[in-house]
Amino acid sequence: MTRYLLVVMLLLLxxxxxxxxxxxxxxxxxxxxxxxxxxLAPLWNAAGALDSPxxxxxxxxxxxxxxxxxxxxxxxxxxxxxxxxxxxMYKQASDQETCGTFAFPVFxxxxxxxxxxxxxxxxxxxxxHAGVLYSGAQWALGGSVMHIASGLFGGGIPIEFxxxxxIFAIPGAxxxxxxxxxxxxxxxxxxxxxxxxxxxMRWGLSIIPTGGIDRLGMGIGFDLFSTAIDVSVGVSGTSxxxxxxxxxxxxxxxxx
Numbered sequence: 001m002t003r004y005l006l007v008v009m010l011l012l013l014x015x016x017x018x019x020x021x022x023x024x025x026x027x028x029x030x031x032x033x034x035x036x037x038x039x040l041a042p043l044w045n046a047a048g049a050l051d052s053p054x055x056x057x058x059x060x061x062x063x064x065x066x067x068x069x070x071x072x073x074x075x076x077x078x079x080x081x082x083x084x085x086x087x088x089m090y091k092q093a094s095d096q097e098t099c100g101t102f103a104f105p106v107f108x109x110x111x112x113x114x115x116x117x118x119x120x121x122x123x124x125x126x127x128x129h130a131g132v133l134y135s136g137a138q139w140a141l142g143g144s145v146m147h148i149a150s151g152l153f154g155g156g157i158p159i160e161f162x163x164x165x166x167i168f169a170i171p172g173a174x175x176x177x178x179x180x181x182x183x184x185x186x187x188x189x190x191x192x193x194x195x196x197x198x199x200x201m202r203w204g205l206s207i208i209p210t211g212g213i214d215r216l217g218m219g220i221g222f223d224l225f226s227t228a229i230d231v232s233v234g235v236s237g238t239s240x241x242x243x244x245x246x247x248x249x250x251x252x253x254x255x256x
Contacts, residue, residue: 030206030215031178031191033164034133034142038249039074042088042101044162045144046113047133049086049103051078053254059247060230066241068093079254086115095121099129110134117147125155140166158183170194187214198222202232212238219245 032044040058041048060072074088083104090097101115113131131144143163150157160182167175173194180187191204200221206214217234230247 030180030187031164031166031176031189031204033131033144033162033178034135034140034166035164035174035176039076039086039088040072040249042074042086042099042103042113042115042129042131043072043090045133045142045164046099046101046115046129046131047103047111047142047144048131049076049088049101049113050084050105050111051076051103052251053078053080053256055252055254056249057251058249060245061247062243062245064236064241064243066237066239066243072247079256093121095119095123101129106132109136113144119147119155119157123155123157125150125157126153127155127157138167138169140168185211189214200230202230204234213240217243217245 030044032041032048034045036044036048038051038058039049039056040060054077056076056078058072058074062070070090070092072088072090074086076084076086078084083102086101086103088099088101097117097119099115099117101113103111103113106112111133115129116126117129118126127146127150128148129144129146130148131142133142134140141164143161146160146162147157148159150159160180162178162180164176164178166177173192175192176190178189180189185208187206187208189204189206191202193200193202202219202221203217205216208214213235215234215236217232219230219232221230232245234243235241236243
């Protein structure tokens with residue numbers, strides 16, 4: 001009964017929430033350092049949290065045959081000529097990391113973000129994160145650092161560096177690339193999206209140079225009853241275990 005209630009609640013949310021932004025969707029792998037935006041962006045780049053005035057929310061759920069379900073959820077509030085204040089969380093089984101982030105403009109086309117995070121589970125501790133993002137008409141560049149100074153608070157979370165680029169040379173299409181460096185592994189990701197009629201097509205590939213494919217997926221975004229929905233399917237790991245995800249984001253325009 002509980003399972004059916006959860007399904008009904010999810011369907012009701014998809015029908016009644018007006019989605020105005022694309023959430024971070026695993027259909028594009030993990031190439032999000034330069035294209036990730038909104039309240040989920042700090043999980044890749046704190047600078048991407050800068051948003052238009054209003055209250056924003058985002059959600060992405062991934063189900064996999066080889067692992068426990070994962071949840072990404074976030075919310076932010078923004079005002080004109082003020083930093084965006086953002087809360088975001090990643091959770092999978094007992095592993096969880098919650099981030100509080102401030103994102104703000106620094107130059108024309110350039111934003112920065114700073115924040116603090118608390119992780120619990122397999123690895124626990126308090127750390128800081130920071131990021132910068134430049135976005136122009138034809139291309140974007142970004143970089144971020146996660147888990148800064150974790151050792152100062154008794155945590156053992158390794159620091160992680162991410163750098164990315166995106167090209168918007170073709171109208172309605174984006175090609176993005178990402179490199180992630182940490183103590184655990186090096187990951188290289190590429191991804192893209194293109195609007196074909198009313199459907200937004202997405203694809204992504206993430207590899208570990210010393211260990212093969214990390215994730216390969218495809219996704220679509222479309223409108224249903226004035227609601228934008230993002231879904232994706234793919235495989236993960238060298239054994240090509242299937243996964244599926246669904247994401248959505250919503251906003252309440254500023255009334256102040």
